Amino acid sequence: MVKDLVRRECKCHGVSGSCAIRTCWRALPPFRAVGAALREKYHRARLVVPHPPPSTHAPQTHLVIRRTRQNAGIGRQPRKSELVYLEPSPNYCEPDSATGSLGTHGRHCNRTSRGEDGCETLCCGRGYNTVRTEEETKCNCRFHWCCRVSCDKCVTRSEAHICK
Structure with a gap:
């Protein structure tokens, strides 16, 4: 994400700002910009499943975006720029002894x-x-x-x- 957001900055040098010499460099993005971009990717993350399913014992398996019930069929492969996950996150709002989460009731x-x-x-x-x-x-x-x-x-x- 940082690499994708690197920007080019330049500064002019010369008498009275004449820009006789121009110096340019690559600058890191502001920390907030990186955080905002990562948060956006997180909210757009897609659930993926192996295809073909592991039960078919196919020689090669790749990940595809899981389709909804209304849009059945084989999903497409995720792009390299997409954030994906294999299992949904647990609900940390409610107590869950399996994950050790106490929930947020009473906080x-x-x-x-x-x-x-x-x-x-x-x-x-x-x-x-x-x-x-x-x-x-x-x-x-x-x-x-x-x-x-x-x-x-x-x-x-x-x-x-x-x-x-």
Whole structure:
């Protein structure tokens, strides 16, 4: 992906920007551009299956894109630029003892984030509950001569968002 996104950059040298000499080089793409391109490929990834199926004991097997039920038949071979997978990913939203996934029920999330820790993503669209708490602690403590300490009571309010 990095190789595909390498770009050519040039700079002019000369008196008053006359471009008497031009220097060019290959520059790496911005990290965000590489990440965005990889994410796009991930979302377009295709499920592949061996063809002919392993049960036929054919001498040569290659991978083809799996067809849907409506579009039956043999699928085409994936392009070299396509991202493919052999098995669907497990559903990490729900508990699965086979994969060791605990799911996301009961996880704390960030209500305002649009990233991976955001409630929309982390809670898998199930929504979340908001829990408000008040904690009373001693604060502003003062020592009085001799042998007495007096403190104020402070209330700390907090809000937590927990996946349903």
